[in-house]
Amino acid sequence: xxxxxxxxxxxxxxxxxxxxxxxxNDFGRAFHHIVDQAIAAEVxxxxxxxxxxxxxxxxxxxxxxxxxxLDRLHKKGIPCLAIEGNHERPYYSERVGWMEFLxxxxxxxxxxxxxxxxxxxxxPYTNRSGxxxxxxxxxxxxxxxxxxxxxxTAVAQYAQALGEINNDGVYYTIFMAHAGVEGVLADQxxxxxxxxxxxxxxxxxxxxxxxxxxxxxxxEWIYNPGSPExxxxxESEWVDRGYYLVQVDTDAAHAALxxxxxxxxxxxxxxxxxxxxxxxxxMLHANPRRVFHRxxxxxxxxxxxxxxxxxxxxxxxxxxxxxxxxxxxxxEQPIVELQxxxxxxxxxxxxxxxxxETLIQESFHPLLAMVRNYTRSSELAFDTTDVLNRAELExxxxxxLLNRDARFQTNSEAWAELTxxxxxxxxxxxxxxxxxxxxxxxxxx
Numbered sequence: 001x002x003x004x005x006x007x008x009x010x011x012x013x014x015x016x017x018x019x020x021x022x023x024x025n026d027f028g029r030a031f032h033h034i035v036d037q038a039i040a041a042e043v044x045x046x047x048x049x050x051x052x053x054x055x056x057x058x059x060x061x062x063x064x065x066x067x068x069x070l071d072r073l074h075k076k077g078i079p080c081l082a083i084e085g086n087h088e089r090p091y092y093s094e095r096v097g098w099m100e101f102l103x104x105x106x107x108x109x110x111x112x113x114x115x116x117x118x119x120x121x122x123x124p125y126t127n128r129s130g131x132x133x134x135x136x137x138x139x140x141x142x143x144x145x146x147x148x149x150x151x152x153t154a155v156a157q158y159a160q161a162l163g164e165i166n167n168d169g170v171y172y173t174i175f176m177a178h179a180g181v182e183g184v185l186a187d188q189x190x191x192x193x194x195x196x197x198x199x200x201x202x203x204x205x206x207x208x209x210x211x212x213x214x215x216x217x218x219x220e221w222i223y224n225p226g227s228p229e230x231x232x233x234x235e236s237e238w239v240d241r242g243y244y245l246v247q248v249d250t251d252a253a254h255a256a257l258x259x260x261x262x263x264x265x266x267x268x269x270x271x272x273x274x275x276x277x278x279x280x281x282x283m284l285h286a287n288p289r290r291v292f293h294r295x296x297x298x299x300x301x302x303x304x305x306x307x308x309x310x311x312x313x314x315x316x317x318x319x320x321x322x323x324x325x326x327x328x329x330x331x332e333q334p335i336v337e338l339q340x341x342x343x344x345x346x347x348x349x350x351x352x353x354x355x356x357e358t359l360i361q362e363s364f365h366p367l368l369a370m371v372r373n374y375t376r377s378s379e380l381a382f383d384t385t386d387v388l389n390r391a392e393l394e395x396x397x398x399x400x401l402l403n404r405d406a407r408f409q410t411n412s413e414a415w416a417e418l419t420x421x422x423x424x425x426x427x428x429x430x431x432x433x434x435x436x437x438x439x440x441x442x443x444x445x
C-alpha cells in the first residue's frame with residue numbers, strides 16, 4: 001500500500017502581529033502556499049494538528065482566508081483531517097466553534113474522541129463526528145484535540161483503546177495530537193516525556209504533533225513541523241520549519257522485514273517487530289515567510305549618546321549590507337529588532353530610542369523597526385560607616401550620580417557644586433537672569 005500526505009500545524013490565521021495588516025496577510029499567505037504545495041504534490045490527504053486559528057473568536061477576514069484555502073483542497077478531492085488546538089477551542093457557552101463550523105461546511109474532517117469515565121470511545125467519523133477516519137484504504141488517522149494537563153492520562157487511555165480496536169485492513173496508522181515533547185524548549189513545560197508517548201508506539205506508525213512552534217523529529221516516528229510563520233522574533237531562528245511531505249510504502253517495509261527475519265532467524269536475541277521498520281519517508285519543507293533580523297549591541301564602552309548613535313549607525317549599515325536589505329522588494333521588507341544590552345554609561349533619559357528606530361529605517365527599510373532596551377544602570381553604593389549631615393549626603397549622592405555618567409565623570413564634583421548652587425538660587429527666589437548668569441560663569445570649568 002502506498003500513499004502520500006502533508007502534515008502541517010500552528011498556522012495561526014487571524015494573527016494581527018504588531019497590529020499590522022501586512023502581518024495578518026503573511027499568516028494567510030503561508031497557509032495558502034502550503035495548500036498550493038499539497039495540490040502540486042498530489043497528496044491523498046492533509047493532516048492539520050491544531051491551531052489553524054490564532055484565537056477562538058475570529059473575524060470575517062480570517063474565516064475567508066481559511067475557507068478559500070480549504071475549499072481549494074476540497075475541489076481537488078483532498079480531505080483535510082484536523083484537530084482543535086488550544087488557541088481555537090470554543091468557549092464553554094458556544095454550541096459550535098469555528099473548527100466545527102468548517103466541518104459542517106465539509107471543508108474539514110474534525111476528529112474529536114468522546115471520553116466516557118476517562119476512556120476514549122473510538123468511533124469512525126460519520127455524520128461529521130468521530131475519533132478516526134480512513135482517508136484512503138489501508139490508512140487510519142486518529143485525532144486527540146488539545147486537553148492540556150490531561151494529555152498524559154488521555155494518551156495512556158488512548159493507547160489501551162488502540163490495542164483493543166479492530167484494525168483489520170489497516171496497514172498504516174497516524175495519530176494526531178496537539179501537545180509537545182518534554183525538553184524540546186528549555187523554557188516550556190507541559191510536554192510529555194518520550195516514555196509517556198512510547199505507549200502509542202506499538203499501535204502508531206506516525207505521531208503527528210502540533211503546538212510547539214519549533215520543528216523537531218524523534219526516532220523517525222514523532223514529527224512536529226513547527227509554525228509556518230513567526231509568531232515571535234525568537235521563532236525566526238528556526239528557519240527549517242513549515243510542513244512535512246510524507247511518502248508511505250508499507251510494501252517496501254514488509255519486504256525489508258521479511259528479508260531481515262529470514263537472515264537472522266537463528267539469532268534468539270533478535271526481537272523484530274513490524275513497528276521497528278519505518279514505513280514512510282518524511283521530508284520537512286520550509287515555506288516562504290517574512291524575514292526577521294534580531295541584532296544585539298553592547299553599550300558598555302559607548303560613553304555618550306552621540307557615540308552610541310554613531311556606533312549603531314555603523315552596525316546597522318554593515319548588517320544591512322550583509323543581507324542585501326536595500327535590494328529587497330516591498331513584500332519582503334523585514335522586521336528588525338535591535339537589542340541594547342550591557343551597562344549604560346550615561347543617564348537613561350539621554351538614550352534616544354526614536355533616533356535608533358530612525359537609523360534602522362534608513363538602513364533596512366523594514367516593515368517594522370523595534371528597539372528593545374535591556375541595558376542596566378551602574379550600581380550606586382554608599383559608605384554607611386560615615387556620619388553625614390543632610391548637605392554632605394546630598395553632595396555625595398549628586399557626585400556619585402554624575403560619576404555614573406561618562407559625560408560628567410571628569411568634573412563630577414564641579415557639576416555637583418553647580419547643581420547645589422542652582423538649587424539654592426531657585427529656593428531663594430532668584431530670577432531667571434540671575435540663574436542663567438550663574439550657569440554661564442560656572443560653565444567655564
